[in-house]
Amino acid sequence: MDNNQLWQAVLGELELTISKANFTTWFKGTYIIENTNKKIVVGVPNTFTKAWLEKKFKKNIFVILDKITSNEVREIDFLVAPKKGSQPQTTEEKIKEPIIQPTAPTPLPEAMKALKPFTLNDKYTFENFIVGKCNELANAAAKAVAEKPGHTYNPLFIYGGVGLGKTHLLQAIGNAIRNKIKDSKILYVSSEKFTTDFVKAIGSKRISQFKSLYRTVDILLMDDVQFLAGKEGTQEEFFHTFNELHQNNKQLVVTSDRPPKAIPALESRLLSRFEWGMIADISNIDFETRIAILQTKCEEKEISMDPDTIEYVARTVHNNVRELEGALNRIKAHIDLHKTAITKEIIKNILATITSIPRTDSLTPDKILKAIADFYTIEIKDLMGKSREKRLVYPRQIAMFIMREELRSSFPAIGKEIGGRDHTTAMHACQKIAQNLENDEKTRQDFNLIKQKLYA
Ligand code: ADP
Ligand code: MG
Numbered sequence: 219m220d221n222n223q224l225w226q227a228v229l230g231e232l233e234l235t236i237s238k239a240n241f242t243t244w245f246k247g248t249y250i251i252e253n254t255n256k257k258i259v260v261g262v263p264n265t266f267t268k269a270w271l272e273k274k275f276k277k278n279i280f281v282i283l284d285k286i287t288s289n290e291v292r293e294i295d296f297l298v299a300p301k302k303g304s305q306p307q308t309t310e311e312k313i314k315e316p317i318i319q320p321t322a323p324t325p326l327p328e329a330m331k332a333l334k335p336f337t338l339n340d341k342y343t344f345e346n347f348i349v350g351k352c353n354e355l356a357n358a359a360a361k362a363v364a365e366k367p368g369h370t371y372n373p374l375f376i377y378g379g380v381g382l383g384k385t386h387l388l389q390a391i392g393n394a395i396r397n398k399i400k401d402s403k404i405l406y407v408s409s410e411k412f413t414t415d416f417v418k419a420i421g422s423k424r425i426s427q428f429k430s431l432y433r434t435v436d437i438l439l440m441d442d443v444q445f446l447a448g449k450e451g452t453q454e455e456f457f458h459t460f461n462e463l464h465q466n467n468k469q470l471v472v473t474s475d476r477p478p479k480a481i482p483a484l485e486s487r488l489l490s491r492f493e494w495g496m497i498a499d500i501s502n503i504d505f506e507t508r509i510a511i512l513q514t515k516c517e518e519k520e521i522s523m524d525p526d527t528i529e530y531v532a533r534t535v536h537n538n539v540r541e542l543e544g545a546l547n548r549i550k551a552h553i554d555l556h557k558t559a560i561t562k563e564i565i566k567n568i569l570a571t572i573t574s575i576p577r578t579d580s581l582t583p584d585k586i587l588k589a590i591a592d593f594y595t596i597e598i599k600d601l602m603g604k605s606r607e608k609r610l611v612y613p614r615q616i617a618m619f620i621m622r623e624e625l626r627s628s629f630p631a632i633g634k635e636i637g638g639r640d641h642t643t644a645m646h647a648c649q650k651i652a653q654n655l656e657n658d659e660k661t662r663q664d665f666n667l668i669k670q671k672l673y674a
Contacts, residue, residue, distance in 0.1 A: 221250040224286065225260075231282045232275070234629050234641065240355060243497055244271060247301050256292040258283065261299040266362050266370050268296045338396065338406055342389035348514055350507025353383060356498040360387045360471075364394035367437055367469035371496035373460075377474045378500030381538030384473040387500075388439045391471055395437055405435040409445045413452045420451075433462045437469045444474045448483040457488050464491075479655045480623075482666050489656075501626055503539060508532040511542055519550050527562050534569050545569060581624055581672060583635040589671050590617045593664070602637035616664065618644050619651035624672070 219227070225248070233241050244267060252259040260279075262268045271279075276294060283291045344364070349357045356378070362370040376384055392404045407415075412432075419428035432438070438459070446453050463470055474481060477499070478492040503511075509532045516523055523531075535545045548568050553560060591598045594613040601614055618636060621627045622644070627635070632644040654661035 221253050224253070224283075225250045227286050228279060228282050231286075232278065233645070235278065240499070243355065243359075244275065249301060251297060251299060256290060257295065258291055258293070259295045259297050261301065262296050263298070263300045264370065265298055266359075268298055270358065271296050338389050338392045338404065340393065342386045343393055344390045346514075347383065347386055347390055348507065348511045350504060350510055352502060352504050352507055353378075353387075353500045356383075356387055356500045359496050359498040360391050361394075363469060363471060364391045367395055368467040372464060372467070373470035373472055373492060373495040375472050375474065375478060375492050375495065375497045376500065377477050377497070379475060379502065379538065381540030382500045382503060383539055384475075384500065385441055388441055388471055388473050392437060392439050402437060403435040404437040404439065405432070406439040406441070408441045409443045409452075409456075412440065412456065413446070413449055416452050416455050429459075432459045435463070435468065438463055438471070440470070440472045442474065443472045444476060444481050446484070446488075447481050450485070453485050453488055457485065457491070460488070460491055464494075470495075479652065480662075480665065482662055503536070505532060505536075508536065508542060511539060512546070515543065515546050519546060521546065521550055521553060521560070523549075523560055523565075527560065527565055530562055531565060531569070583621055583625065583627070585672065586617055586620050586624070587635075589668055590620070593668050593671065604637070615647035615651050616661075616668065618647040620665075620668065620672075622648045624669070 229241075229245055229248075232245065247263040248267075248271075249261050250258055251261040260271075262271060276296075280291070280294055283294065344357075344361060347353075347357060356376050359371060359374055360376065363372075363374050376387060378384055389406060392406055395402055396404055415428060419425045440456075446456060460470060472492065477497065478484065478489050481489075509528060512523075512528050512532055516528070531542075531545060535541050545568070548571070549560060549565065552564065552568055558564070587598050587601055590613050591601055594609070596610060596613060600610050601617060603610070614636060618632050621632045621635060622629075629641040629644040629648070632648075633639040633641045636644070651661065651665075655665060
């Protein structure tokens with residue numbers, strides 16, 4: 219086995235244990251540089267990846283290597299050594315100077331004035347962002363970007379479902395940079411505002427003003443970029459804005475409710491730009507993090523709840539942080555109004571009145587199977603069955619892909635759900651559909667429609 223094969227084998231195993239976004243983020247562009255005297259040196263693209271791999275994955279990699287090589291490895295080292303040509307912009311190679319000069323005169327007072335409506339909200343900071351398993355990746359990446367804008371990852375693409383803290387992190391980056399470098403031009407904008415501004419600018423022939431506003435900032439924070447879907451003109455303008463800023467080593471951070479590949483009707487050149495940098499996901503909020511958030515926010519709001527009750531709330535309200543906050547506000551209002559201590563019974567009643575908390579359970583493999591069967595008008599039992607008929611194979615692969623994407627299930631678990639198949643079948647299916655999403659409009663459409671159904 220040569221070094222490349224060995225590393226591919228390790229990656230194959232690792233891929234089974236973590237989410238896809240995590241996997242791509244941390245292992246894209248890694249390779250074995252050296253394998254001598256029971257020591258393996260792994261090349262990584264930058265210092266941030268190095269630190270993260272050492273902290274989070276070293277042990278795991280060691281165990282896998284040990285297994286594959288039958289105890290032929292004693293030591294693993296990580297070395298920053300970007301693969302030639304692997305990334306169009308390796309910032310560390312390129313940038314020697316700090317990007318933002320704090321004392322630089324503002325060249326465009328007009329544009330600065332125009333920045334007023336985009337002010338950041340002070341309430342979103344890193345200090346009050348609670349980190350757990352579901353968001354540690356996105357949080358670490360956001361902090362790295364705030365630490366050295368333009369240096370570490372450019373762009374940073376953060377994606378995750380509604381109410382999971384994307385806007386919070388995006389604004390925290392802006393606030394952190396502003397606190398360090400007072401007069402840096404930071405622009406926070408939703409993609410919808412970008413779109414309406416652009417359309418207005420065209421209508422009133424003020425396109426050069428529009429450009430001088432967006433293309434001269436130091437930091438561009440664009441929220442909910444998925445709304446650019448299908449808006450060709452706006453996408454084109456954003457593409458040029460992106461290029462201009464990126465070329466000048468200005469930091470771009472973008473959020474979306476789904477990964478770049480899953481944004482429908484996104485121009486491929488914009489897609490490829492999003493994939494240049496770091497893609498970090500915030501996954502569904504796990505139980506421990508919900509508890510941590512409830513504890514912290516109860517303290518903030520001076521609500522006293524015993525651990526049992528907190529646990530009850532964490533179990534009942536499980537969709538996202540926004541709902542948790544909503545529940546706490548109701549609870550707080552109740553306490554203020556009735557001046558009573560809170561009991562589990564009271565909480566039950568309060569939570570029962572919150573209609574935004576769906577009565578149904580969250581997404582399950584069964585629901586995915588049912589949605590797929592409905593969508594393709596086939597029987598669930600055929601989906602699970604052994605037939606290799608084309609009209610069944612494709613929906614089956616989509617089902618596996620959605621389980622992977624939406625439930626973050628492991629490949630063995632997916633294989634088991636779909637009629638007890640092997641994990642390699644699941645892996646193959648997911649790769650196939652991921653590829654299709656890139657190249658095939660029909661798959662993209664199907665995928666989005668099914669997702670809409672799932673979350674309707
Ligand atoms: P999104 O943009 O992903 O829809 P937001 O950033 O608006 O979500 O988050 C919704 C609410 O939840 C905000 O008030 C935000 O401050 C809060 N929130 C989300 N994640 C966290 C977290 N990890 N710690 C503390 N507050 C959070
Ligand atoms: Mg948001």
